[in-house]
Amino acid sequence: MNKIGLIISREYLTRVKKKSFILMSFLGPLLIFGFVLLTAYLSKGNKEKYEILVVDESHLFDSILRNSDKYHLQWAPKNKDYKEVQDIFKKDDQLDLLVYLPINLIKTNSMTAKCLYKEIPSTGVQKHLSSIINEAIELYRVSFNKIDISTYKSIKTKINLDVVDIENKANRNIQRKAFVGIAFAMFIYAFIFLYSVQVMRGVIEEKSNRIVEIIISSVSTFELMMAKIIGVGLVGITQFIIWTIVTMIMSVTILPFLIQDSYNPSLQMNSNKLLENNFKIDPNNEAIQFIINDIQWSYLILFFILFFLGGYFLYSGLMAAIGAAVDEEADTQQFLLPLTIPMVFAILMSSKVIDEPSSSLAFWLSEIPFTSPIIMIVRIAMGIGDSSVEIWEIVLSLFLLVITFVGTTWLSGKIYRKGILSYGKKASYSDLFKWLKN
Amino acid sequence: MSSKNIIEIEGLHKSYSDHKALDNINLSIGESKIFGLLGPNGAGKTTLIRIINQILQPDQGVVRFAGELLSRKHIHSIGYLPEERGLYKKMKVGEQALYLAQLKGLSKKDAKQKLNYWFEKLGADNWWNKKVEDLSKGMAQKIQFITTVLHEPKVLILDEPLSGLDPVNSLLIKNEILELKKNNTSIILSTHDMNSVEEICDEVAIINNSKKILQGSITEIKKNYEENLWTILYRGNQMNFTNAVWGGWELINHKTINDSINKAEIKLLNDFTINKFIKGIVDHVEILEINKKTPSISDVFIKATTDE
Numbered sequence: 001m002n003k004i005g006l007i008i009s010r011e012y013l014t015r016v017k018k019k020s021f022i023l024m025s026f027l028g029p030l031l032i033f034g035f036v037l038l039t040a041y042l043s044k045g046n047k048e049k050y051e052i053l054v055v056d057e058s059h060l061f062d063s064i065l066r067n068s069d070k071y072h073l074q075w076a077p078k079n080k081d082y083k084e085v086q087d088i089f090k091k092d093d094q095l096d097l098l099v100y101l102p103i104n105l106i107k108t109n110s111m112t113a114k115c116l117y118k119e120i121p122s123t124g125v126q127k128h129l130s131s132i133i134n135e136a137i138e139l140y141r142v143s144f145n146k147i148d149i150s151t152y153k154s155i156k157t158k159i160n161l162d163v164v165d166i167e168n169k170a171n172r173n174i175q176r177k178a179f180v181g182i183a184f185a186m187f188i189y190a191f192i193f194l195y196s197v198q199v200m201r202g203v204i205e206e207k208s209n210r211i212v213e214i215i216i217s218s219v220s221t222f223e224l225m226m227a228k229i230i231g232v233g234l235v236g237i238t239q240f241i242i243w244t245i246v247t248m249i250m251s252v253t254i255l256p257f258l259i260q261d262s263y264n265p266s267l268q269m270n271s272n273k274l275l276e277n278n279f280k281i282d283p284n285n286e287a288i289q290f291i292i293n294d295i296q297w298s299y300l301i302l303f304f305i306l307f308f309l310g311g312y313f314l315y316s317g318l319m320a321a322i323g324a325a326v327d328e329e330a331d332t333q334q335f336l337l338p339l340t341i342p343m344v345f346a347i348l349m350s351s352k353v354i355d356e357p358s359s360s361l362a363f364w365l366s367e368i369p370f371t372s373p374i375i376m377i378v379r380i381a382m383g384i385g386d387s388s389v390e391i392w393e394i395v396l397s398l399f400l401l402v403i404t405f406v407g408t409t410w411l412s413g414k415i416y417r418k419g420i421l422s423y424g425k426k427a428s429y430s431d432l433f434k435w436l437k438n
Numbered sequence: 439m440s441s442k443n444i445i446e447i448e449g450l451h452k453s454y455s456d457h458k459a460l461d462n463i464n465l466s467i468g469e470s471k472i473f474g475l476l477g478p479n480g481a482g483k484t485t486l487i488r489i490i491n492q493i494l495q496p497d498q499g500v501v502r503f504a505g506e507l508l509s510r511k512h513i514h515s516i517g518y519l520p521e522e523r524g525l526y527k528k529m530k531v532g533e534q535a536l537y538l539a540q541l542k543g544l545s546k547k548d549a550k551q552k553l554n555y556w557f558e559k560l561g562a563d564n565w566w567n568k569k570v571e572d573l574s575k576g577m578a579q580k581i582q583f584i585t586t587v588l589h590e591p592k593v594l595i596l597d598e599p600l601s602g603l604d605p606v607n608s609l610l611i612k613n614e615i616l617e618l619k620k621n622n623t624s625i626i627l628s629t630h631d632m633n634s635v636e637e638i639c640d641e642v643a644i645i646n647n648s649k650k651i652l653q654g655s656i657t658e659i660k661k662n663y664e665e666n667l668w669t670i671l672y673r674g675n676q677m678n679f680t681n682a683v684w685g686g687w688e689l690i691n692h693k694t695i696n697d698s699i700n701k702a703e704i705k706l707l708n709d710f711t712i713n714k715f716i717k718g719i720v721d722h723v724e725i726l727e728i729n730k731k732t733p734s735i736s737d738v739f740i741k742a743t744t745d746e
Contacts, residue, residue: 003540006540014529206526210520210521210522210524211520211525213493213520214520214538214541217491218541218542421488434455
């Protein structure tokens with residue numbers, strides 16, 4: 001094996017053999033899994049039926065408030081006031097919510113109805129309650145103003161906006177895809193940051209124990225730096241591939257059981273059958289179905305690896321330079337800050353990108369190399385095509401990323417070469433510039 | 439003994455952006471000798487070592503290795519033991535030793551064989567699977583020593599090889615160094631430990647403020663720094679001793695050992711001889727012992743670097 005290969009394999013093997021690496025290989029997918037399950041759980045809505053106690057001070061609502069199976073309304077005794085009804089509500093375990101409609105609610109627009117809860121109702125439930133109260137008030141006012149009910153109905157609209165991509169009619173659920181995009185953006189951020197910091201730590205270790213002086217008498221400083229970056233990068237890719245495989249295995253083996261137990265007892269089929277059913281575990285659970293069927297996983301994983309590598313090479317070169325410039329990790333703060341700012345900025349901007357994935361903001365942030373790995377992953381998750389990101393934008397972004405990291409690595413190499421041999425003095429920015437110039 | 443030089447340095451200059459590290463250094467290091475490279479902190483020793491290791495390029499001047507201009511092919515003929523720990527803490531001892539040996543151009547098989555020999559020799563046989571961070575300083579130093587000498591370099595550069603070692607391990611490493619010398623290895627020893635310099639070095643050079651201020655064999659250097667100092671142990675009265683001889687000497691130090699026994703340290707001036715002095719005092723006090731005081735390397739070092 002040549003010496004560079006020897007260094008790469010040492011960097012790689014010492015890291016993948018670590019207990020923490022092996023632990024993270026399984027803990028990571030578990031976290032992803034927890035995240036998926038949580039999404040499914042939250043999107044499900046938590047209760048089958050709500051018992052709602054209504055305090056109607058005006059006694060005008062009882063005939064017009066819409067009752068249903070899911071939202072079952074009970075009227076509070078008319079001889080009790082609001083305070084006393086609250087006591088009843090507190091004591092009765094059957095009751096989930098208490099809705100208070102003050103006396104003037106129906107006549108003015110300035111009053112507020114109240115909903116008291118024991119366990120906070122989901123936003124869906126809150127919306128439903130608010131809409132049936134509004135509807136009741138409208139109906140009351142319709143008859144109070146002697147408007148014909150059919151006229152009212154013809155005026156009253158209830159329109160759903162179906163947002164569909166013209167090129168790809170199946171391309172819905174953009175917001176949910178964005179959610180997956182955010183998750184991947186977080187992953188790529190974490191991967192780039194964690195692994196480039198590992199490069200920095202490795203450099204500091206070699207510098208502080210002087211072993212670097214032995215190694216760079218056998219290989220050049222640039223070769224050592226690149227070997228380290230490549231070795232650690234391979235660790236990152238290995239980790240990601242393990243995560244992908246373990247997550248897939250978990251999806252096939254564990255997910256069906258979890259879904260059966262906690263979500264839909266009626267679906268008591270065995271896991272083999274579930275496999276045959278192409279993962280359509282619970283037709284009622286949109287989130288699970290969406291995660292499995294609607295995301296372009298193969299693209300997402302491919303581009304994750306490419307953008308991880310690009311971003312990692314960009315940042316790890318700079319991190320190596322920082323590691324070489326300091327004597328101990330405590331001194332790295334001042335240099336790390338400017339490196340983390342663009343990444344944190346990208347994470348913050350990702351919500352804006354989700355709102356308008358094909359805006360010029362989204363375009364530029366996904367092309368500028370310091371933010372592009374994160375923002376581009378968000379856009380890719382939202383679908384490749386007109387609605388979010390075109391393939392040429394991805395190619396351009398990757399190209400710019402490669403050009404930039406070649407440049408920064410070259411500059412980092414200069415700082416690294418000087419820094420790695422200078423001890424004792426705390427390096428400042430002016431030192432770094434001096435090293436760059438020489 | 440052969441007088442061939444393994445390393446010859448001529449007119450070496452090296453400057454960093456803000457200061458001069460080496461200023462016209464000329465040095466010759468004899469084959470199969472132990473060469474002490476001395477100098478205060480920041481004098482330029484590390485820069486010199488780095489140039490020999492080809493980590494740095496000189497601005498001017500040449501380094502010759504066994505008569506040839508120093509080049510990449512000599513890397514494998516040089517072993518360097520840096521100051522400080524010099525090992526990866528989290529790596530296992532065996533893996534690490536193999537890694538470093540392979541970096542120095544040994545095959546894995548050769549390296550393993552040689553490591554077994556050395557591990558046994560230095561009593562480190564069962565450390566193979568230990569992590570370096572679990573070793574004591576002395577143990578780690580031994581491993582580091584092994585990894586430095588494993589590829590049988592012609593020149594060994596040792597930077598403070600004995601620091602932090604207990605007397606037993608210190609002696610062990612010293613003996614190994616002497617044995618390597620016997621087997622024709624040339625050794626450059628950079629240290630502040632003047633006792634070991636005196637014990638094992640054949641020659642020394644002192645570098646101060648980027649210049650070489652002194653080079654020579656230990657005995658030569660000591661002779662040059664001799665000041666005609668003598669210690670005299672006598673029985674008798676101090677007044678009688680000091681008044682016995684007029685002129686030609688100076689009393690540097692005087693100590694009463696017990697009742698009538700005294701120890702005097704004197705410096706003879708110009709060409710005043712010790713014979714003349716003895717003639718003068720012999721009738722006044724009883725001379726018990728006379729010794730010529732030779733300077734220690736430590737004395738030479740301090741004098742040479744502070745006189746500058």
